[in-house]
Amino acid sequence: MKPVLSVALSAALAFSAAACNKDAKPAAVSDGAIPITANEKGFLPSEVKLQAGIPAALVFTRTTDSTCATEVVFPELNIKKELPKDTAVRIDIPTDKAQTLTFQCGMGMYKSSVVIASK
Numbered sequence: 001m002k003p004v005l006s007v008a009l010s011a012a013l014a015f016s017a018a019a020c021n022k023d024a025k026p027a028a029v030s031d032g033a034i035p036i037t038a039n040e041k042g043f044l045p046s047e048v049k050l051q052a053g054i055p056a057a058l059v060f061t062r063t064t065d066s067t068c069a070t071e072v073v074f075p076e077l078n079i080k081k082e083l084p085k086d087t088a089v090r091i092d093i094p095t096d097k098a099q100t101l102t103f104q105c106g107m108g109m110y111k112s113s114v115v116i117a118s119k
Protein backbone atom coordinates (compact mmCIF):
# COMPACT_ATOMS: atom_id res chain seq x y z
CA MET A 1 0.00 0.00 0.00
CA LYS A 2 1.32 3.45 -0.94
CA PRO A 3 0.03 6.84 0.14
CA VAL A 4 -1.48 8.90 -2.64
CA LEU A 5 0.07 12.32 -2.99
CA SER A 6 -2.09 15.25 -3.92
CA VAL A 7 -1.29 18.63 -5.44
CA ALA A 8 -4.69 20.00 -4.55
CA LEU A 9 -3.36 21.79 -1.47
CA SER A 10 -0.98 24.06 -3.38
CA ALA A 11 -3.75 24.96 -5.80
CA ALA A 12 -5.99 25.91 -2.91
CA LEU A 13 -3.30 28.12 -1.40
CA ALA A 14 -2.81 29.98 -4.68
CA PHE A 15 -6.54 30.52 -4.91
CA SER A 16 -6.67 32.26 -1.54
CA ALA A 17 -4.09 34.88 -2.54
CA ALA A 18 -6.69 37.62 -3.01
CA ALA A 19 -6.22 40.22 -0.31
CA CYS A 20 -8.65 42.34 1.64
CA ASN A 21 -8.50 45.96 0.61
CA LYS A 22 -9.17 49.00 2.70
CA ASP A 23 -11.21 51.88 1.44
CA ALA A 24 -12.49 54.81 3.40
CA LYS A 25 -15.60 56.75 2.60
CA PRO A 26 -17.44 59.34 4.67
CA ALA A 27 -20.42 57.92 6.46
CA ALA A 28 -23.77 59.61 6.55
CA VAL A 29 -24.90 60.10 10.12
CA SER A 30 -28.60 60.70 10.46
CA ASP A 31 -30.54 58.95 13.22
CA GLY A 32 -27.39 57.37 14.56
CA ALA A 33 -27.61 54.51 12.07
CA ILE A 34 -24.61 54.43 9.82
CA PRO A 35 -24.83 52.43 6.58
CA ILE A 36 -21.97 50.02 5.90
CA THR A 37 -21.66 48.18 2.63
CA ALA A 38 -20.04 44.76 2.50
CA ASN A 39 -18.69 44.13 -0.97
CA GLU A 40 -15.67 42.59 -2.70
CA LYS A 41 -13.44 45.27 -1.16
CA GLY A 42 -14.59 44.53 2.38
CA PHE A 43 -16.55 46.88 4.59
CA LEU A 44 -17.13 50.41 3.34
CA PRO A 45 -16.45 52.59 5.16
CA SER A 46 -13.84 50.57 7.03
CA GLU A 47 -13.58 53.12 9.79
CA VAL A 48 -16.50 54.74 11.56
CA LYS A 49 -16.21 57.51 14.11
CA LEU A 50 -18.79 57.81 16.86
CA GLN A 51 -19.18 60.00 19.88
CA ALA A 52 -19.50 58.54 23.34
CA GLY A 53 -22.90 59.01 24.93
CA ILE A 54 -24.78 59.28 21.63
CA PRO A 55 -26.68 56.10 20.73
CA ALA A 56 -25.47 54.65 17.47
CA ALA A 57 -25.97 51.66 15.21
CA LEU A 58 -24.38 50.30 12.10
CA VAL A 59 -26.56 48.94 9.33
CA PHE A 60 -24.70 46.40 7.23
CA THR A 61 -25.80 45.49 3.73
CA ARG A 62 -23.95 42.92 1.67
CA THR A 63 -24.23 43.73 -2.02
CA THR A 64 -22.31 40.91 -3.68
CA ASP A 65 -21.62 37.20 -3.47
CA SER A 66 -18.01 37.90 -4.42
CA THR A 67 -16.87 38.54 -0.89
CA CYS A 68 -16.04 36.54 2.18
CA ALA A 69 -17.87 39.14 4.26
CA THR A 70 -21.01 37.03 4.46
CA GLU A 71 -21.05 37.70 8.17
CA VAL A 72 -19.73 40.43 10.41
CA VAL A 73 -17.97 39.84 13.71
CA PHE A 74 -17.37 42.28 16.55
CA PRO A 75 -14.89 40.35 18.74
CA GLU A 76 -14.99 42.80 21.66
CA LEU A 77 -18.79 42.75 21.73
CA ASN A 78 -19.17 39.01 21.20
CA ILE A 79 -21.40 39.77 18.24
CA LYS A 80 -21.51 37.63 15.13
CA LYS A 81 -24.22 38.22 12.55
CA GLU A 82 -24.99 36.69 9.20
CA LEU A 83 -25.19 39.18 6.35
CA PRO A 84 -27.72 37.84 3.86
CA LYS A 85 -27.27 39.46 0.46
CA ASP A 86 -29.18 42.72 -0.08
CA THR A 87 -30.56 42.62 3.45
CA ALA A 88 -29.98 45.38 5.98
CA VAL A 89 -28.65 44.04 9.26
CA ARG A 90 -28.65 46.50 12.12
CA ILE A 91 -26.19 46.25 14.97
CA ASP A 92 -26.46 48.60 17.91
CA ILE A 93 -23.15 49.91 19.14
CA PRO A 94 -22.62 50.61 22.84
CA THR A 95 -21.30 54.16 23.17
CA ASP A 96 -21.18 54.34 26.95
CA LYS A 97 -17.42 54.77 26.89
CA ALA A 98 -14.67 55.90 24.57
CA GLN A 99 -13.00 52.93 22.92
CA THR A 100 -12.11 51.43 19.58
CA LEU A 101 -14.06 48.38 18.49
CA THR A 102 -12.99 46.05 15.73
CA PHE A 103 -15.28 44.50 13.17
CA GLN A 104 -14.30 42.05 10.50
CA CYS A 105 -15.50 39.15 8.41
CA GLY A 106 -15.92 35.69 9.86
CA MET A 107 -12.38 34.73 8.88
CA GLY A 108 -10.84 37.71 10.63
CA MET A 109 -10.17 39.57 7.40
CA TYR A 110 -11.45 42.97 6.25
CA LYS A 111 -10.30 44.47 9.55
CA SER A 112 -12.37 47.56 10.23
CA SER A 113 -12.99 49.71 13.24
CA VAL A 114 -15.46 51.82 15.13
CA VAL A 115 -13.74 54.63 16.97
CA ILE A 116 -15.81 55.94 19.86
CA ALA A 117 -14.43 59.26 20.99
CA SER A 118 -15.10 60.91 24.33
CA LYS A 119 -17.13 64.10 24.40
Ligand SMILES: [Cu+2]
Binds near residue numbers: 069106107109110
Ligand atom coordinates in the same frame (compact mmCIF):
# COMPACT_ATOMS: atom_id res chain seq x y z
CU1 LIG B 1 -12.43 37.41 4.94
